[in-house]
Amino acid sequence: MNWIKEKLTAAGRWIKAKVRWILVALGIIGIASAAILMPNGEIPTTIIMGEIQRFPYTDENSNESLPIWTNQENYYPLWAWNGFDVLVAMGNESANQNISFQSFFSKDFIIESISILDPNATATFQRSVYEEVCEEVVATTTGEIVTDCQSRLTGMEDVTLRGIWNLVEQKQFSKKNYDRLILEKNIPIKQKSGNKVRGHFTIYSEKDTFTYFKLRVKANEPFGEEEFDLEAIGEKGGYGLLDPTILTDDFNSYNDGDLNTQGSWSGHASYDVQGTTVKEGAKAVKYAGPVAGQQVMAKTGTIRAAGNAGMYMRHDGDASTDTGGYVLREGGAWKAYTSFDIVNRVIKLHGGSAIDLLTSISTTTWYWVEIEWTDTPSQQIKGRVNAGAWSATTTPVSSWSSGLDEVAFWRNTIADGDVFYWDYIAQEAFTPPADAPLIDVIRFQ
Numbered sequence: 001m002n003w004i005k006e007k008l009t010a011a012g013r014w015i016k017a018k019v020r021w022i023l024v025a026l027g028i029i030g031i032a033s034a035a036i037l038m039p040n041g042e043i044p045t046t047i048i049m050g051e052i053q054r055f056p057y058t059d060e061n062s063n064e065s066l067p068i069w070t071n072q073e074n075y076y077p078l079w080a081w082n083g084f085d086v087l088v089a090m091g092n093e094s095a096n097q098n099i100s101f102q103s104f105f106s107k108d109f110i111i112e113s114i115s116i117l118d119p120n121a122t123a124t125f126q127r128s129v130y131e132e133v134c135e136e137v138v139a140t141t142t143g144e145i146v147t148d149c150q151s152r153l154t155g156m157e158d159v160t161l162r163g164i165w166n167l168v169e170q171k172q173f174s175k176k177n178y179d180r181l182i183l184e185k186n187i188p189i190k191q192k193s194g195n196k197v198r199g200h201f202t203i204y205s206e207k208d209t210f211t212y213f214k215l216r217v218k219a220n221e222p223f224g225e226e227e228f229d230l231e232a233i234g235e236k237g238g239y240g241l242l243d244p245t246i247l248t249d250d251f252n253s254y255n256d257g258d259l260n261t262q263g264s265w266s267g268h269a270s271y272d273v274q275g276t277t278v279k280e281g282a283k284a285v286k287y288a289g290p291v292a293g294q295q296v297m298a299k300t301g302t303i304r305a306a307g308n309a310g311m312y313m314r315h316d317g318d319a320s321t322d323t324g325g326y327v328l329r330e331g332g333a334w335k336a337y338t339s340f341d342i343v344n345r346v347i348k349l350h351g352g353s354a355i356d357l358l359t360s361i362s363t364t365t366w367y368w369v370e371i372e373w374t375d376t377p378s379q380q381i382k383g384r385v386n387a388g389a390w391s392a393t394t395t396p397v398s399s400w401s402s403g404l405d406e407v408a409f410w411r412n413t414i415a416d417g418d419v420f421y422w423d424y425i426a427q428e429a430f431t432p433p434a435d436a437p438l439i440d441v442i443r444f445q
Contacts, residue, residue: 044069044089046119046212050161055089055212058242065094066232066240080219083112088213088230092205094238100181101213102173102200104229108220111199115165117212123164126156165214173200181233198228205234245309246328246407247301249425252281259285259297267297271409277421279312279366280430284423287324290413298329298408305403310370311425313347315340316363317418324411324420328371328404335396335404336381338369342418349383352395358385366421368429373404387429 044055055069071087090101103111134149177200205211217228232240251273254262259271270289278284289295311326325347327337339348340361347358347369361367372390373381379400380393409422424430 044091044210046089046117046163046210048087048117048163048165048212050159050163053087055087064240065092066099066234066238067091067093068230068232068240068242070230070242080217083216083218086215086217088215090205090211090213090232090240092207092209092211092234092238094207094234095236096206097204097234097236097238098202099205099211099232099234099238100200100202101230101232102178103198103215104231105198109198109228110218110220111170112216112218114168114170114199114201114216115214116168116203117214118164118166119212120162121164121166122160122162124158124160127159128153129155129157168201168203171200171202245301245307245426246304246404247299247425249299250281251283251285251423254283256283263299265297265299267408268295270295270411271297277314277316279314279421279423281424284312284421285409287409287411287413287420289411290418292413294410294412296327296408296410298332298406300406303330303403303405304373305400306374306376307404308370308372309407309425310368310429311407312366312421312423312430313338313340313369314364314366314421314423315342315361315418316421318342318363322411322413322418322420324409326369326422327408327410328373329406329408330400330402330404332406333398333400335398335400336371336373337397337410338371338383340420347385349381349391349394351381351397355383355391355394357383357391366423375400375403 046053046055053071055071057072058067058069067090069089069091071089090099092099130151131154132149133152134147136145137148138144139146199215203211230242232238249263251259251263254273256273256275258269259265259273260267260269262273265271268291270287270291272286272288273283274286275283277286285297287295309328313325315322315324322342323339325338325340327334329335335351337350338357339350340346341348345359345361346356347361347367349355349357349371357369358367368386369383370385370387371381371383373379373396379396381396382391382393384390407425409420411420
């Protein structure tokens with residue numbers, strides 16, 4: 001991956017940044033991606049119209065040779081039917097090849113136009129030149145002599161900017177075209193039943209390079225919430241897909257106290273937001289019991305037939321009968337869950353069978369615990385702790401109908417004194433931001 005660092009350094013900077021998932025909410029259109037850093041903490045970066053542009057948002061793409069990033073976490077189009085721009089970066093770690101790029105919508109959206117960036121091209125524009133002119137005047141209210149300064153237009157000047165967009169031709173693309181494209185390709189093509197292929201085009205890409213696109217997206221029907229996926233398929237086996245998770249949350253914007261009703265969380269009153277014991281940011285969730293029996297706090301996100309979810313968990317205390325963890329559900333039904341086995345000091349994954357993920361845990365220690373699920377060729381789940389090796393797979397607790405759409409905390413309390421914490425729900429573990437200052441703009445003469 002040294003070529004990535006070289007490309008980013010040549011572009012002007014590389015930045016480490018805090019990561020978050022793209023969320024789709026009422027009136028927001030989202031790409032199915034998250035903010036995840038590349039190896040060594042770099043973010044795809046280029047120069048567009050003389051200014052640095054970063055692309056920090058992607059999904060877990062460790063097994064993809066055509067990884068894709070976007071430039072924003074959320075898109076807030078005031079009038080989505082008039083169109084809005086989505087900027088995309090694609091890296092090629094595969095081979096020199098022709099690459100087919102397409103997007104997938106569940107509603108009637110279109111890609112109105114597509115442009116590809118020529119990062120080395122320049123264009124000259126005219127801009128206004130102003131200068132500040134000051135003069136002494138008599139104040140009308142007091143009669144005092146004061147200095148009045150104003151900016152006045154003095155002329156125009158030529159400005160040459162680097163990084164120019166060029167329109168490319170879209171192609172008509174049917175389901176038959178797509179089936180023909182993926183035929184006999186040994187790549188993890190995503191299930192796209194019911195989705196609509198939009199914005200298809202083909203480009204030639206050389207290995208160890210980035211390609212940057214601008215997609216002009218337009219809505220043709222009313223919507224409350226919507227997202228879309230982006231996919232790249234290379235003729236020599238390259239593949240990339242922005243594939244989402246259920247939801248993300250870091251709790252940092254919540255008020256201290258009861259989590260119930262904040263951020264669409266719903267459940268038992270024993271779960272509190274607090275800022276004393278945290279893993280990331282300013283806030284985390286604490287189980288504030290004890291209350292006998294099992295207590296759950298849940299939030300509904302976007303349904304996913306396959307994906308990955310993780311969060312930090314911590315257990316303080318030694319009451320051997322207390323257990324807790326988090327669970328992934330479909331419409332309230334448990335499908336996969338993790339637990340702290342306090343008796344044996346083990347973190348477990350539970351589905352059709354129980355699997356040990358970590359066999360020696362300590363109190364007052366944060367652990368990053370992940371679950372990955374898939375529906376192809378059959379429904380399977382697996383887990384890991386602290387980004388270590390993935391466990392063996394097992395079946396879910398019971399089969400899901402469409403996919404997983406809820407994340408929940410759970411706690412089964414019998415003894416007093418123990419405390420559980422949860423923080424930072426995402427697909428990738430939190431990466432602290434860099435201390436280096438950011439560069440706001442580069443100007444070219």
